[in-house]
Structures are given as structure tokens and as C-alpha cells.
């Protein structure tokens with residue numbers, strides 16, 4: 138069967154955050170921050186391995202993080218880390234069936250109990266905390 | 282960021298006496314002949330209560346009878362008429378043009394289902410997955426051999442699963458699911474919600490065998506709780522809730 142006949146939405150449909158509310162924004166950010174943190178982890182191992190080149194090599198590498206670009210990168214890493222942790226806790230609890238509502242006879246117009254305010258607040262909190270942590274990190278890095 | 286609008290949102294301002302006109306854009310595609318999807322446009326008069334299915338049937342009756350569309354009950358019961366309407370999976374018979382807040386109505390076949398032609402899609406995979414999770418009561422103690430004629434249940438026991446038994450197998454949830462968008466082997470929210478429907482039934486004894494079936498690489502672990510399935514379900518099944526409860530059993534949160 139040709140991909141066109143399969144009619145799968147593909148990655149474009151999977152990551153599209155413009156439909157189905159804030160939950161799909163969280164879904165996209167979770168994926169991006171997960172991949173970003175994985176890339177940072179690999180880069181971090183490479184960075185710390187520069188200690189094998191002695192103190193000069195280590196200091197040279199550390200200087201890279203003292204540039205504006207280095208600060209921006211670390212600020213993004215802080216934001217990804219905080220968002221992934223806070224939203225991860227929300228998703229893990231949800232995965233265990235915590236905070237997803239109780240089964241009941243559905244009434245028209247059928248608002249789904251699992252898409253409740255608790256989870257929406259969890260998502261917005263993760264975004265706000267990530268932004269605060271990022272700004273705090275920038276303030277520390279620029280010595281304010 | 283807008284939430285999916287409530288199914289019931291009508292436009293009370295739409296006049297009763299003088300019908301308005303909507304442009305209905307219908308996706309046309311025949312996998313045997315066409316290389317790409319094309320849209321045909323029709324101007325259709327509509328009233329406050331006109332459904333998208335009625336508009337499509339108007340096109341079939343007066344303009345082009347070759348438009349392929351599947352439907353039957355016209356009352357959100359048979360699950361045949363699922364399609365993408367203005368970008369979101371909905372039942373055509375359960376969606377009024379007036380609630381779409383647009384005079385341009387674009388209808389396309391459901392995503393993540395192979396296309397037969399135009400708006401009609403193949404349901405084989407959905408039914409296979411549904412069948413795989415054993416959608417029936419598993420209980421050796423049959424009603425015939427038991428002293429009692431029926432399995433008695435309290436209202437509370439019925440509440441545990443009744444919501445999930447509302448599923449009409451329309452496939453809208455599978456069409457909205459971000460995992461189904463890339464993984465056609467994923468068992469999908471429809472079948473997972475049905476697995477929970479039977480696991481939660483006090484008459485059923487098949488919990489362990491069902492959990493074994495869904496505990497595999499294209500099974501329940503592929504769900505990331507995006508919740509889009511629940512947002513588009515036209516019957517209030519809330520598959521995302523059932524799936525998380527099921528996973529709760531596997532993770533030890535529930536027993």
C-alpha cells in the first residue's frame with residue numbers, strides 16, 4: 138500500500154499543536170524537551186571528556202559556556218529540564234490513573250473527565266515554572 | 282489556543298426562514314486512479330439544523346452522485362459517518378453546519394485509515410484491534426449452568442464500565458491520536474478503551490489475559506496521554522481515562 142493510500146497523518150500530524158487544546162502543546166513540548174535533553178546529555182559527556190586534555194583544554198571548553206550563545210543554550214537546557222520534570226510528574230500520575238476523573242454515565246455534551254482542570258493547571262504550571270527557572274538561570278549567569 | 286468546541290454549540294443567530302448558503306468542499310480521491318487528493322466545491326443552502334451529512338447527501342442527489350460516503354443511521358448510533366470536518370474528526374450526521382462557525386465546510390476522509398474512495402475509509406484494522414482485545418465477557422460460569430438466571434450487578438458496578446460501553450466504533454479517536462499518526466500497528470484508543478470496558482465489568486474474569494495482550498511494543502505503552510481521543514469522541518466514552526486506568530493495573534497503581 139502506498140503511503141498516500143495509508144492516509145496516516147505522519148510526523149507533521151503527530152506534532153501539530155494547533156488542534157485539541159493545550160494537551161497537544163504539552164505533548165509536543167514533552168517530546169522536544171526530551172530530545173533536547175538527550176542531545177545535551179551527549180554534549181555534556183563530550184564536554185566533560187575534555188578534562189582528559191588537561192587543565193588548559195578543560196578551561197578552554199568552559200570558556201565556551203561563558204559566551205552569550207553558551208548562556209542562551211544553558212538557559213534553554215534549564216527550561217527543558219524543568220518542563221520535562223514537572224510535566225513528566227503530571228503524565229506519570231495520569232498514567233497510573235491518578236487525577237483522570239471517575240467513570241460515570243456520560244451526559245450530553247460529553248465533556249471528557251480525563252481532560253480536566255487539574256491536568257490543564259499542571260501543564261500551565263510546568264510552562265510557567267520553566268520560564269521562571271530560565272530567567273533565574275540567566276540572572277545567575279549574567280551575575281545579577 | 283482553542284479547545285475543541287462543544288459538540289452542541291449551535292448558532293442561534295442563524296435565521297429560520299431564510300436559509301444561508303455554505304460552500305461545501307469535498308475531498309475526492311480514488312487510490313486506484315488518482316495521484317493526489319482534489320477538492321470539489323458546491324454551494325449548499327442550509328438551515329440551523331442542517332447537518333454536514335445532509336449537505337453531502339444534497340450534493341449526491343443534485344450535483345454528483347459519485348461522491349463516496351459511508352452512512353447509515355443518521356443519528357450518531359452506527360458509527361459509519363466519521364470524517365474530518367474543518368480539520369477535526371467528527372460524525373457528519375452529528376455535526377450541524379451552524380455549529381462550525383464558518384460558511385466554508387471542508388470534508389476529508391478520516392486520518393490514519395486507508396482510503397477506499399473520497400470520504401469512505403477502511404475499518405479492517407480498527408475491527409482487528411477491537412477483536413484482538415476479546416470484546417466479550419470471559420466467565421466460565423455461564424448463565425445457563427448457574428443457579429441464578431442472571432449475573433447480578435449493583436448500580437455502582439454498572440457505573441464502572443457503562444460509559445465505555447457507549448462506543449459506536451466510529452474511529453474518530455483513532456483518527457485524532459498522535460501515536461496512530463505514525464504507527465499503524467498501534468492497538469489504538471478505541472480498542473484500549475474497550476479492553477478497559479470488559480476489565481472493569483464485575484462479571485468478567487478475563488483481566489489478566491487482556492492485560493497480557495495490550496502489554497506489548499505496539500500496545501498500551503505507546504499511549505502518551507495526549508487526550509485527543511477523548512476530546513473528539515462523540516459518545517462520551519473518554520478513551521484516555523480508560524487507558525490510564527488500564528495502565529494503572531500494569532503499573533501497580535490499581536489492583
Ligand code: SF4
Nearest residue numbers: 448449451452454514
Ligand atoms: S471511543 Fe468514541 S471516538 Fe472512539 S470509536 Fe468509540 S465512540 Fe468513536
Ligand code: FES
Nearest residue numbers: 354355360362374
Ligand atoms: S450515520 Fe450513523 S453515526 Fe452518522
